[in-house]
Amino acid sequence: MPDAPFRPFETALDPDAALAELRRATAGADDGELFLERRRSEVISFDDGRIKTASYDASEGFGLRAVNGETAGYAHSSEISEAALKRAVETARLAVGAGGGRPAPAPRPTNARLYTDESPLDGIAFPVKVETLREIDAFARGLDPRVVQVSATLAASMQEVEILRPEGTRVTDARPMTRLNVSVIVEENGRRETGGMGGGGRTLMDGLVDPAHWQDTTREALRIALINLQAVPAPAGVMDVALGAGWPGILLHEAIGHGLEGDFNRKGTSAFAGLMGQQVAAKGVTVLDDGTIPDRRGSITVDDEGTPSGKTVLIEDGVLVGYMQDRQNARLMGVAPTGNGRRQSYAHIPMPRMTNTYMLGGQADPRDIVASLKDGIYAVGFGGGQVDITNGKFVFSCTEAYRVQDGRIGAPVKGATLIGDGPTALKQIRAIGNDMKLDPGIGNCGKAGQWVPVGVGQPTLLMGGLTVGGSA
Secondary structure, three states: OOOOOOOHHHHOOOHHHHHHHHHHHHOOOOEEEEEEEEEEEEEEEEEOOEEEEEEEEEEEEEEEEEEEOOEEEEEEEOOOOHHHHHHHHHHHHHHOOOOOOOOOOOOOOOOOOOOOOOOOOOOOOHHHHHHHHHHHHHHHHHHOOOEEEEEEEEEEEEEEEEEEOOOOOEEEEEEEEEEEEEEEEEEEOOEEEEEEEEEEEOOOOHHHHOHHHHHHHHHHHHHHHHHHHOOEEOOOEEEEEEEOOOOOHHHHHHHHHHHHEHHHHHOOOOOOOOOOOOEOOOOOOOEEEEOOOOOOOOOOOEOOOOOEOOEEEEEEOOEEOOOEOOHHHHHHHOOOOOOOEEOOOOOOOOEEOOOEEEEOOOOEOHHHHHHOOOEEEEEEEEEEEEEOOOOOEEEEEEEEEEEEEOOEEEEEEEOOEEEEEHHHHHHOEEEEEOOOEEOOOOEEEEEOOEEEEEEEEEOOEEEEEEEEEOOO
């Protein structure tokens, strides 16, 4: 039976009493809110012919915040009750001190709906999900005799939030999330390689269990595995690199996106701090963060402070024009919030975070971009990466990449890592393809110990002078 909607002010808290406690917590403060959340999630994993994991998690609670200047007091509880709220008020008020703050303007209201408010945990029976995973396993093995292991995971969650603000505004949002991942291991002549593919978004489960969808996903995972089976050691050195469209935007997200979050720039710790209005990228480079794209993994109708999600231009034709802001950093920097105040759960304080971050397309034909490479790498898939926010230096590992010589795509390579720094890489973009696309819905972003779902995207790009770490 589907869960009843999350209505904490009908089932656990008196709204007038809760508002009085929130106002007591934020008296003399600049800002604050009461964030209430209920989350339900399910993960079913099928590995090597049997169910490996079948879990269902449920949690709910609240977080109370009072903000005064650069200081924030935060308290949270898994018990939604007036007694727990009163205890939280005493903790949050410690940040307010003697007060003296001026209440920040309330977020503007919105009636936008970017995704369904139905729960993806309902509608598809558990046996159907298990049978789908079993069929994926059988399908992958039937595609190629070299397949020796198949792993497939279906995951769904429903996050319901209600935000109460000191001026009395109440904001609600119901956020579905689904995802399918398929991983295939192939073996030939004693060599084993892996390929993976996945995707999803803020949708119901129906599309993921559709055979047309999971068969395409499985074929793609197998294709990558078979390519890696042929891969030769990657070369090493400084060379030009062509990046594929879509998921390679994760490099943009890490190496550039984090550096454009408001808190790092307010504190002067970002490589982009103090560069507003200056040319920070090659002409033609325009980068946006857009949480308003319907059904996308990184989209949010409102952020976790109650601000409607926005479409924020960060870099326009190579010029830095904006940062991603939550309410606290926006106020301290004298700008408007952009709807980027996000948190992992009620147990975490909000901070500026990306939603869907992407680069707009240009005019170049992607085929011409690759053909222009004299000696380089064409990277179309990425795994893990690391970045230092203070200088933008990054290291990314490629999961699918090819050697290109004299404009011709040659053998796939393995063990390739791309090394550089975001500010320099932006200025070394030499060509921008006309094929911008978003990733399939697989991104997660970590910051200060918190994880949130995100999206990335870009067109095919040509970057000059990246360091390629290889094994050749």
